[in-house]
Amino acid sequence: MVLMVSEEVREASDARRPVVALESTIIAHGLPRPRNLQVALELEDAVRREGAVPATVAVLDGHPRVGLDKEQLERVANEDGIRKLGHRDLPLAVAAGVSGATTVSATAQLAALAGIRVFATGGLGGVHREWTVTQDESADLGLLARTRITVVCAGVKSILDVPATLQRLETLGVAVAGYGTDRFPGFYLSDSGHPVDWRLDTPAQVADVMRAQDALDAPGAALIVANPVPEAEQLDPELHARVLADALRACAEQGVTGQSVTPFLLDYLVRHTDGASLSANLAAVRGNVRLAARIATAWTRG
Template sequence: MTPSGLRIADEVQDAADRGIPILALESTIFTHGLPRPRNLEVALEAEDRVRAAGVVPATIGVVDGTPVVGLSRAEIERLSTTDEAVKLSLRDLPVAAAKRLDGGTTVAATAYLAHRAGVRVFSTGGLGGVHRDAPQTFDESADLPVLATLPLVVVSAGVKSILDIPLTLERLETLSLTVVGYRTTDYPGFYIADSGFDIEYSVDSPAEIAAVAAARDALGIPSTLLVANPVDAAAQLPAELHDEVLGRALADAAAQGVSGHDTTPFLLDYMQRETGGRSLDVNVAVYRGNVSLGAEIAAALAGQG
């Protein structure tokens, strides 16, 4: 039975009923994260990449106020090309429903809707985290507390390096979110393969990730297993360029009095502009890698029966 308040595509529901692996994908990457027409190209390529692995893609977004798990191609095109799509976190879904809005779902909203639909694995680019001025502002992404309540597997390239990575890792520990690095104990910083901070555990295969998830479920632990999958070192931003541009971006944000929810878009736009678009190329490379790994994990979990 379909949970009330959302629509599950027939293909996704059939896969869930038959035990066919499914991978959830977010929509903010193509509603707000990438410029046109590249956003649509990346969204459709991700779906094709998942299908080629024998897994059903479930791209999640909101159309006319209704959360959809498994957007159609026409709906992906609609959300990719409209100027009216809003960015929707979990708290925004009721307002979007009442106002019949179109929107792209963040990690928090996508994870929640995926879980409601019975989807167990979700690939994204980078997680939200703790902001650099959090000791004064208490600015922390809703992604973290939401994921602490959902027994999913989420693949990301860590958190964006514009955030406070050590404080984010501390919060992940406090929230009992298990973090494993895919073939590494270097925690990635989205644009770079190694943020300079370490995590305790690495996993070597999708099968091992599935085994960790199964052990978590057997223990009744209700939080997400976070898989940190670093971008290929050949595709990352050069460390010197990354550090230099980020330093200038942070200084300019402070000088201009940029704060609160305006900080992240300011810094990301600065990174894109000052790297000549190279940060966008890294964004796409990150997403491709996470989608491929997520599909393999979904297949491994389905193979457990």
């Protein structure tokens, strides 16, 4: 597999300037056109305004790319047939010469291969509800257990089993810290209802943990920085609880299973909150991108 790193990202990495990896699934599969391209450009611009270089990750014509130009971003946003690629799909996509948007796991793998240490996303995948029956768990967790990267996220998607996901991360040896909070955020919500064991309050503190990981020569696992969406921009908790309960019922009644569950529930939330869940999602992503850029800056200053 030939990893293609853009000239801008390569030069920044060589000069030890801050770089932030960004996933592309939100562009190809998370937002409607043309808003998806507008958001992609906005997120890259947010990274630049914080003094860092954005590195959006995707696979185009079988070539894994870290850092996209505007034309390539437009392809991911507008081209029909763009697949959704997890890390398990990368060899198949490369061999078949197809194009695809990268999920958290694929983005983390390719970013780490390119030497990028900080990655911003919306929310992680995790352990699904009814796990004891379905054994359904996101590939994100296993990949993060063996990849040295710092992931800034708004927790895990609230449609998942949050306490089981936190337990699974502990079992896998993935460090989790709340940013400016002792509570684990719930993606659309500032507080999932569950605590975290560690709290970090500044980008410099996060960078210190990253350096300690290296100094201890710890196993190659990720550091998750759980950054809550501001309370003023979160989805109303009562609306969230009501609509999610309805969505889970509808999912069961319609026999939706497997990989179809997550997109079904997320789409249901968007439609039945009049887009408020999407607004909270975007608010979380914007905040994560800005924080990731500040962490990358603190990291490169060490």
